[in-house]
Structures are given as structure tokens and as C-alpha cells.
Amino acid sequence: MDAAKFTIEEEAEVRRAVGAGEGAVCPRCHVAMTRRSLGGGSFGLGYARRREWFLCPRCHRSVIFDLKRGTRN
Numbered sequence: 001m002d003a004a005k006f007t008i009e010e011e012a013e014v015r016r017a018v019g020a021g022e023g024a025v026c027p028r029c030h031v032a033m034t035r036r037s038l039g040g041g042s043f044g045l046g047y048a049r050r051r052e053w054f055l056c057p058r059c060h061r062s063v064i065f066d067l068k069r070g071t072r073n
């Protein structure tokens with residue numbers, strides 16, 4: 001099992017880059033991360049929630065997060 005994780009700061013950087021439409025780049029390896037869409041399995045929740053998984057092909061760290069359309073806090 002590879003349980004390596006990004007630090008909070010690294011993960012935040014990935015989120016920022018993705019949110020900015022730049023795509024995910026591993027903050028450690030500086031290589032493009034593989035993106036996979038994880039089907040939430042249910043579209044019956046009223047709106048489509050996109051969950052995406054970004055995996056670094058080099059260090060195998062990954063980030064999973066929900067991309068909610070029009071998120072505003």
C-alpha cells in the first residue's frame with residue numbers, strides 16, 4: 001500500500017491550479033497528474049457532483065476532491 005500523501009499546502013496548490021483551469025501538476029515532481037473522473041454513482045441527488053481523482057504517475061500521491069459547479073463561499 002502506498003499511503004503517501006501530499007501536505008496540506010501541496011494539496012491546496014493542486015486544488016488552486018485545477019480551479020484555475022491550469023490542470024494538475026504534482027508539486028513535488030512537477031509532472032502532469034493523471035486525472036480520472038469518479039462517477040459519484042448517483043445522479044439522483046438533484047445535481048451532478050463531479051468527483052475527480054488526480055494521481056501523480058511518479059510519486060503516486062493522489063488528491064481526490066469534489067468539483068462543485070459554481071461553488072461560492
Ligand SMILES: [Zn+2]
Pocket residue numbers: 026027028029030056057058059060061
Ligand atoms: Zn509526484
